[in-house]
Amino acid sequence: MAIGAAELRRWIESLPEASEVAIDEGGLTLIEIGGDAYLEVGGVPLENEDSLHSTT
Numbered sequence: 865m866a867i868g869a870a871e872l873r874r875w876i877e878s879l880p881e882a883s884e885v886a887i888d889e890g891g892l893t894l895i896e897i898g899g900d901a902y903l904e905v906g907g908v909p910l911e912n913e914d915s916l917h918s919t920t
Contacts, residue, residue, distance in 0.1 A: 866897060 879885070891907035 876885075887905045887907050889907040892905045894903040894905075896902065
């Protein structure tokens with residue numbers, strides 16, 4: 865699965881400044897397709913999955 869960098873930026877920029885973004889307990893690695901850049905983000909255990917809401 866992939867998302868364009870511009871689309872990811874738009875989503876991030878749509879969040880209020882004080883927002884926090886959580887990664888589920890499995891974690892997340894963002895990888896540049898066809899490049900060398902990557903970002904590993906550790907996971908956060910979910911205490912209550914019902915408290916999370918998608919903004920997409």
